[in-house]
Amino acid sequence: MQNSKKTIYIIGAGAIGKALAVFLTQAGKKVVLLRGHVHGITAHVEHIEVELRDGQTAEADIAVSSMDHYPHLDGILVITTKSYGNPQIASFLKGKTGNSPVVLLQNGLNVEAAFTSNAFPEIYRCVLFASSQYTAELRLRFMPASVSPIGVVKGSLENLAAIIETLDNRQLVFKVEETIQPIIWTKAIINSVFNSICPLLETDNGIFYRNQDAQSIARTIIDECIGVAANEGILLDADQVVKQLLLISKTSEGQLISTYQDLLHKRKTEIETLNITIAAIADQQHKKELTRNTLLLGKLIQLKSAITMPA
Template identity: 45%
Template sequence: MAGRIHIVGSGAIGKALAVCLLNAGKDAVLVRTSVDGEPDKTETIRLNLPYNGRLFANVTIKTFSSLDMAHGIFIVCSKSFVNEMIALKLTNFALNAPVILLQNGLNVERAFVNKGFTQLYRCVLMVTSQFEGESELRFRPVAACPIGIVAGNEDLSAHMVEHLHTSWFPFRCEDQINKFVWQKVIINCIFNSICPLLETDNGVFHREPAAMQIADRIIKECVDVSVHSGIELNIKDVRAAFLLVSRAADGQIISTLQDIRNKRPTEMESLNLEVAAIAHSGGLENKVNITRTLGELTALKSILNR
């Protein structure tokens, strides 16, 4: 598949993806979601990789108003709480274009499904990225990011993976994407609540047994909800995947803590609180007390900090 890659969301993940794609010779641009109508601009972005590697790229940054009659792939890397707005904007020119949601959370595709997008895909983030300066990022890949179908076809999914994959920011096809979505949601329910509340980095769980004990309780709660929802997960597998991320992201600050510090909203609604809502609808509301409470505390901390 050829065509321009539009990366919707100019945060730490979107900018890292743009740098990797441009260094691989792809035609990629960033699209800002926070403003519209401004002229296009170019930003030189540096990506600091593991083992002292570095990538640089001059990235074109556009707004929705400059995407009239745009063609190609659309990768949504923004926070999920703006999906209603993004889906509305993209209906003007991308209703039948491939749209990949590179986001954390459960049911983040709902706004796009409701608006009738015909080529819609979910991707599970298996990388970490944080700003070290205005145009400098610390980027750590953990594993290849799986892409699966919400609405579309397998051949197009495979072409997109081939088009997007780089050695720095890898992708792969996945035919059981909902299983991986749930597993990553459970991992994020832990990182995105405990790390902001403790004001610490992602590596705390493999360093501190007491932190891992709390994580184990969340894993148990969330796996019970996933199984009740028809997604068969294994506690040992989720725990192993979680610790893999904790070790690979040692020293990295989770996005929710970055958001709180920068007085921005968090994604708790699509993480802990969405798991709690699903549990409530299935009669399991008393089975997710820790997951729900930590999510509520994190959301409250975000509100109070603003």
């Protein structure tokens, strides 16, 4: 089947999954939105609206269902769930997806592990440079910062180019990235800053762009984390990482980082794949002292989460 005719199964009906479903439907693609952690729902249509930066609204009717309705999924699988759901999703989908490629649109380090260890034939990793937030149950506000690169975890650049053509839309723009690991690390470091500091200060993403003191704490975390990345053979420039952080801060001013949204809604956060994982990697490198502040911020988020979550 030609890639452009393939069904795109978006798994995870959250802020990113719903916005992408609208953009792809508007671009004329065949889209099914599948719930990430809910099974047995009645297939139905939802009218979803997305507020865009220019004051326009993108909207579409989206077919919503759950994975258990599909004994076989043949198409492109785009995973937009929270990454801690990956082990359950990978084991549920194992053996049901044939040669369908899996594209992960998630934050964090090593989030693809559940799919690689379950031998999915093609796995691609997207680093999202966009922000999406609910403003009502079926309404979102979407703000792109820049193009979102996708790289190969397992597969080929040729197949990736065809996948990106299928995912082509005007709002959430993707590009092929030959060397994705430095970008995955850069974004994980940026998220380790945003996803800890913003919820602790109970403020929006614009804080680093607005406030010099917040920016200087961000720099401390970035310096720590790029030391860990360097020990893994990933060489990053701290000034460049700060520049990207400030661009995201400016372009998503007013938006709340996903971890802050999770805490407000008493949901589990993804901090384990950010500060906590980077600190664990430093520990494996016998360089625990490198991530003292990064780990402390991660632990404060874990504590805030434990205090706010219902027992």
